[in-house]
Amino acid sequence: MNNRFQVEFHFRNALIFDGDGAEPFKGDIGISDGKIDFVAPASECIEVISDKEYDLAGMALAPGFIDAHTHDDHAVFDPTKIYPKLSQGVTTIVAGNxxxxxxxxxxxxxxxxxxxNLLGNSGLFKFPNxxxxxxxxxxNGHAVNLVYLIGHSSLRIKVMNDVTREANSEEIRLMHNLLTQALNEGASGFSTGLFYPPNEAASEEEVVGVASAMKNHGGIYTTHMRDEGxxxxxxxxxxxxxxxxxxxxxxxxxxxCTGRQNWGRTRETLQLLEEHRPSLPLNFDIYPYTAGSTILQEDQVSEETRIMVTWSKTHPERTGQELGDIAREWEVSCKEAARRLKPAGAIYFQMHEEDVHRLLKSDIAIIGSDGIPEDEHPHPRLWGTFPRIIGHYARELGLLTMSEAINKMTGLPAKVFGLGKRGRIAPGHFADLVIFDPKxxxxxxxxxxxxxPSEGxxxxxxxxxxxLNSGSIGVSNAGRLLQSDFS
Structure with a gap:
């Protein structure tokens, strides 16, 4: 075995998490030309010549985290807007969800x-393909790697004169062809948001008709389902x-599973998914919080649900306030207050911590922040998802081991999205790395x-x-557009 290496960068004395879920080990790695050249446990005697050496005693080294669910479609162009992800150790994002x-x-x-409008104003929708x-x-360059999905709502608005109805056969054909073109041009999959008005009229037949473009080309189908309650x-x-x-x-x-009446039903959902695993490659992504965030919709408002306003075009001064407090001050119902605030965004406190625990422990769960960078008062998941998984759920609660947690944000999502040579600390893999203090x-x-920003x-x-080094942005154009390969 070769024990002499000449590399650009040598990382010594690290606690190495390989991304596959195995127990960490102390050792060294070397990288050259953007890839990992060697990985050596501390027990191996090696000789290394490097341009620069880093002593990581007391630090952990892992594959860069993969954020499986983002809305960073435009934020990716701006290092300051993508900073919330870099500051968590994220090196690859999936957008177009x-x-x-x-x-x-x-x-x-x-x-x-x-x-x-969660992505920004009309001027951002300027890409015909x-x-x-x-x-x-x-x-322009971008600081992190990007995996991109094509959205069904965007396709429907492009080809249909009325998105409140089901698409006809010709419109389905046009969307199918647009998705095929996008896959040929670098997209990695297709997403639906059947919960939302521009997409909710789509039938299963319509979605299948569009998604089938990926059958021979390759790609993944992601869905914000019609109902999570x-x-x-x-x-x-x-x-x-x-x-x-x-x-x-x-x-x-x-x-x-949203709504008090549905708390605990993750037992049912996980059992159902397990039953279908033998016949279908399937996973789900999850963020480690009991509240979600999206646009403010009157039909999602109830007097019992705590709701916080993340932005409002009509009443921007109400950003960061509780909807219930606003309604009481205005002497109206919460639904009426929501109507007056729209267009707006909101945080909905609708889930139970036990369900979050149950889902996080599933071996088909991967981690996605679902952060919305354009929100004035965003959900904290935008800044804290990945360190929260490792620091709170793994180290403090012991719900997962650190190795298991890191696998859900590195090796496993790399497999889910068909990202060869990503998500692992192994020779020949791309040098997407995060260095953190496990304590x-x-x-x-x-x-x-x-x-x-998170700590550690x-x-x-x-x-x-x-x-990123000690909280400061470094090279801001090292990211690449990645494309899924399921071959």
Whole structure:
């Protein structure tokens, strides 16, 4: 075995988490030309010549974290907007989720209908195809790697004159062809947001007709299901049926059971998913909080549910306030207060911690922040998801081992999205790395102060370039557009 190495960078004395879920070990790694050249346990005697050496005694080294669910479609262009992800150790993001994507939709000054407005204003919808989006990424550069999905709502708005109805056969054909084109130009999959108005009229037949474009090309189907509350089982059944008919892998987005009457039903949902694992590649992503966040919708408002306003176009001064407090001050119902605040965003406190625990422990769960970078008062998941998993759920609660937690944000999502040579500390793999203190890593953002960086992240490397060091942005253009490969 070769024990002499000449590399650009030598990382010594690290506690290495390989990303596969194995127990960590002390050792060294070397990287050159953006890839890992060697991995050596401390027990091996090696000789290393390097351009620069880093002593990581007391620190852990892991593959860079993969955020399986983001809305960073435009934020990826701006290092300051992607900082919340870098500061958590994220080196790869998946965007275009929940049926909303920038390409291939152009709005020509028209206001983006909810929920597309979560991505920003109409001026951002300027990419008629995936190729133009990819060209802009290459021209501007981006700090993290990007996996991109094409959203069904964006396709429907592009080809249909009325999205409140089911698409006809010609419209389905057009969307199928647009998705095929996008896959050829660098997209990795297709997402739906059947919960939202622009997408809710789509039938299963329509979704299958579009998603089947991925059957021979390759790609993954992700879905924000129609219902995560009373009809969650029915929605999972639809998702499973759609993926099987289209012949594609399935990823259920931000899986949860909302509403007090549905707390505990993750026992049912997990059993159902387990029953279908032999016949379908399937996973779900999850964030480690009991509240979600999206647009403010009157039909999601009840007097019993705690709701916090994340932004409001009509009453921006109410950002960060509780909907119930606003309603009492205005002497109206919560639904009426929501109507007056719209267009707006909100945090909904609808889940139970025991369900979060149960889902996190599932071996088909991967981690996605679902953060919304454009929100004035965002959900703390935007800044804290990944350190919270490791620091709180693994180290403090012992719900998972650190190795298991890290696997859910590295090796496992790399497999789910078909990202070869990513998500592991192994020779020949790309040098996406995070260096952190396993004794102190923890989230600091909360609902009152959501824009607070986490603690314990020492450095982040993207494709062999240092993108973050001690909280400061370094190389801001090392990211690449990645494309799924399920061959």
């Amino acid at each position: 929940c049926g909303i994507s920038l390409p291939p939709l152009t709005l020509n000054g028209q206001m983006p209908p909810p929920p597309l 995936m190729a133009s989006y990819r060209k802009s990424l290459a021209k 009373d009809d969650v089982i029915k929605s999972i059944d639809e998702s499973l049926s759609t993926a099987k008919k289209a012949g594609v892998p399935l990823l259920i987005s931000h899986h949860k 102190t890593i923890i989230d600091k953002a909360d609902y009152d102060n959501p824009k607070v 992240i020492n450095a982040v490397w993207v494709n062999g370039k240092e993108a």
